[in-house]
Amino acid sequence: MRFSRALKVAPILLLLLILFTFANAKKSADVTQLQIGVKHKPKSCEFQAHKGDRIKVHYRGKLTDGTVFDSSFERGDPIEFELGSGQVIKGWDQGLLGMCVGEKRKLKIPAKLGYGDHGSPPKIPGNSFVAVVLIWMIVTTSMA
Known part of the structure; x- marks a missing residue:
């Protein structure tokens, strides 16, 4: 029985x-492809980010387990870089294109567009998928 x-x-x-x-x-x-989620979009979008624009963004980077590996919010200091120039990981260069000033996005970035096979020890292991929440603050120089 x-x-x-x-x-x-x-x-x-x-x-x-x-x-x-x-x-x-x-x-x-x-994740094999970059995933872009718009969390907040301003009522009007007077300017969208293009390749070659110098922009400032606040960000918080997390691993899949929720561990925060870096955050400009905690430092109170946004990062400034030229979009599309390779100064940041490829996932950022691709994921911020067309973003409006004041917009908030969440990027889910595969390892191949992030930190690759080797990662960024000790905080980011190799082949890590990362999620980054970004808020575009200002354009400092526009190439458009």
Whole structure:
């Protein structure tokens, strides 16, 4: 009797185990493409970011487990760089194009557009997917 009950329950448990495995794999799997989420868009967009523009942004970088590895918010000092020039990781250069002043975005950046195979030890392991929340502050110089 117990054996037949176990035979009935075993397939259900196996199915649940498989579903759980796939659900967790999907959460932590390497994102292969840059994902851009707009969290806030200003009412008007007088200027959009283009390649060659010098911009300032505040950011908070996190790993998939939620660990913050860097944040300009805590320092109170936004980063300034030329968009599209390779001064920041590729995910930023691509993910900020078309962003409006005052807009808030969340970028999900795959390793190939982030810190690559080697990461940025000790805070960012190799092949890490990173999520970055960015708020574009100002344009300091426009090439447009």
